[in-house]
Amino acid sequence: MLELMTCAEMAAADGRTIAGGTPGIVLMERAGQAVAERVLAGVAGPQRIAVLCGPGNNGGDGFVVARLLAAAGHDVAVHALVPPDRLTGDAAEAARGWQGEVLPLAGWRADGVDIIVDAIFGAGLARDIAAPLDAVIAAVNAASAQVVAVDVPSGIDGDTGTVRGCAVRADETVTFARRKPGHLLLPGREHCGRVHVADIGIADATVAALDVRTAANAPGLWRDKLPRPDAAGHKYKRGHLVVASGGPARTGAARLAARAGLRAGAGLVTVASPPAAVAINAGHLTAIMVRAVDGAEQLADLLTDARFSALVLGPALGIGEETRRMVEVAAAARRHLVLDADALTSFSNNLAGLWQVVTSAAPAGVVLTPHEGEFARLFGEAGGVAQARSKLERARAAAAASGAVVVLKGPDTVIAAPDGRAAINENAPPWLATAGTGDVLAGIIGGLMAQEMPTFVAACAGVWMHGAAAAAFGPGLIAEDLPEMLPQVWRTLLD
């Protein structure tokens, strides 16, 4: 159930289910039933309920909800954007089942209402919400009533999570068959409240046949691919991660990444340090080794030893030609690469160079971990990125343009593979946004890749473990705490 279906995929699933013999009105009845059950869960005694209905099937769901809630003894008022005689298809049929009055939606006020059911727009939202509906949305959001949204909060684009003009802020959202990307992407996620997925009779096989390429990032996506050390295994079998350090005043980032890589399970981790910083790095490291490596040429020498299986390049490494050369040398040596921070910025506006790196590293995998600023510098000009409607589509276009797995970081990190697979992460607590946490993320992913975990799932798992480690620590977190929480995270994953 981790798939996230776009509105078009949902419509296709709906169409196939109807073609398979389930009438559309039956799906609508089940949808309305699921919403009504959610409204009734936790209410004691009769409630004053306003059901706000739009002109399409989302509104049709609303009429079903109104009928069921009234039958359950509640005081229900229906306010509709268009008169029922202007509805068509299943929505018209659902409206015929509502015996009560239908009041206009324009000018609606929330006075005296305990619960609002938002059935104005769902998957069919096609443009920005304008007057007079914007005032209705504002009244919903100003009300003290409990707000339950049908499918998506009205005004949120289910595919992109963007606000089209204005949008309802719901306490709960009931969606159907699967969640949609807009339930996870910001700002949509913040408008949904708690999201419930109701089974309305769309078969798993119907969803599977659509080859849905987007998923919520959770262990079910990659748990079976996690590296599992066996009792007889040698540490070299668990890979050897190399993290390149910056100069004497810029060594902390590499050590954070290195520590995270070790906690992620890499058998050995070496910090490749400029000679002038070896003493500083060595003074702060115990289980992690330090090697003097002076620039790209010496990195190439180091990588003649085949046991170094993966590299993290970028954290505080310095921006410019030498860093770019180090990336190229590591790619030519065909090692798994995580490129972060300065390594990314060293390829600003040089998509061709980045493509070359990814191509020469193959079959080893390359993961890029940009935040929004780095992403704009790398992919601002890339085909498909400027036209993309959402963070999900931008990450996907960037992965296709670079040939690498792209981890576009943020509170709703998107991980995208060049073959079109993508996952949206949702477990990062707000206190994860603090100095150095990006270095740790690069290290975790590098540690997993050093153990030969396949690239896309290693990136997904790394992002999730990073979020889980932060959530487990709680507020007050600093980057150094994250690697130390990984054993606890591992225990939840390996049983």
Ligand SMILES: NC(=O)C1=CN([C@@H]2O[C@H](COP(=O)(O)OP(=O)(O)OC[C@H]3O[C@@H](n4cnc5c(N)ncnc54)[C@H](OP(=O)(O)O)[C@@H]3O)[C@@H](O)[C@H]2O)[C@@H](O)CC1
């Ligand atoms: N798929 C399934 O399996 C199932 C789906 N179900 C339900 O169907 C819902 C999708 O229904 P839907 O396609 O009729 O779209 P919906 O959201 O009601 O809106 C379309 C209407 O709004 C209008 N409109 C759009 N934007 C506007 C704006 N800014 N301002 C003003 N008007 C605007 C648009 O007008 P038009 O663009 O045509 O001019 C059109 O009239 C889905 O979310 C779920 O709740 C369930 O019944 C169970 C089975």
Ligand SMILES: [K+]
């Ligand atoms: K809605």
